Amino acid sequence: MSTADVAIYRGRERLAAVDATDRGLAYGDGVFETLRVHAGAPVWWDAHVARLRHGAARLGIAAPDAAWLRNEVDALMAGQGGPGVLKLVLTRGTGGRGYRVPDEAAPTMVLSRHPLPPPAPGPLVVRWCQLRMALQPALAGLKHLNRLEQVLARAEWRDEAIHEGLLLDAAGRVACATAANVFARIDGRWLTPRVDACGVAGIARAWVLANVPDAAEATLQPADVEGADALFLCNAVRGILPVGRLGDHAWAPHPALAELQRQLGRAEPAFEGS
Structure with missing residues (x-):
């Protein structure tokens, strides 16, 4: 995967890489969505965003603004008119060692695009x-x-x-x-x-x-x-x-x-x- 295929944010700040102290990396503290892309657009977008927000709320993580997220997704997918896969990863953000949830944490969002898997050969x-x-x-x-x-x-x-x-x-x-x-x-x-x-x-x-x-x-x-x-x-x-x-x-x-x-x-x- 090249740098053109991934976008990483802390809040709305663009990052070069995921922080080594990110709680998603350390504890799996977050949620994700995997979407099919067709004709340059994510399929079932509204349903995926709703599930992402529901999962984030259940875990007590602040979800990104839906309009901002779609803009960033569209920018990542620009020029990719063919089929593919889009992955959204939302974590609680960075934190020190230990399970206690930080009092304040800026969530991390990772967007990445991938090739569509080959079709099934049959049943x-x-x-x-x-x-x-x-x-x-x-x-x-x-x-x-x-x-x-x-x-x-x-x-x-x-x-x-x-x-x-x-x-x-x-x-x-x-x-x-x-x-x-x-x-x-x-x-x-x-x-x-x-x-x-x-x-x-x-x-x-x-x-x-x-x-x-x-x-x-x-x-x-x-x-x-x-x-x-x-x-x-x-x-x-x-x-x-x-x-x-x-x-x-x-x-x-x-x-x-x-x-x-x-x-x-x-x-x-x-x-x-x-």
């Missing part, structure tokens, strides 16, 4: 991960910076033929994939795990819940997922990704899933044909 092949996600309602739903659970889960396999891993929580319930939410089609409905004890309230997940009749949150066991009529993963960068195999369980293309992908493509052209 995903996924596996169950051994790692179990901790139950922590105080952080549930947030896209906070501490992603060690996901890092360790993703480190469980190197086989390039496996595209993703599904995680259970500490109580044995289905939680999510390492980098996506999961939906299972059960009795004619799209169901996704709740995020009140762990997991991330994804932007693509929210779109499905808001736009698909009968889509809902539910408590799902591994057997529910393995016995589903269809399965897909979703996130804000890659949209809706059908799952073709989970261990010994395989799924043929499902018409309801194909229609859901078309519906998303009509609503958000960035995902058309995905």
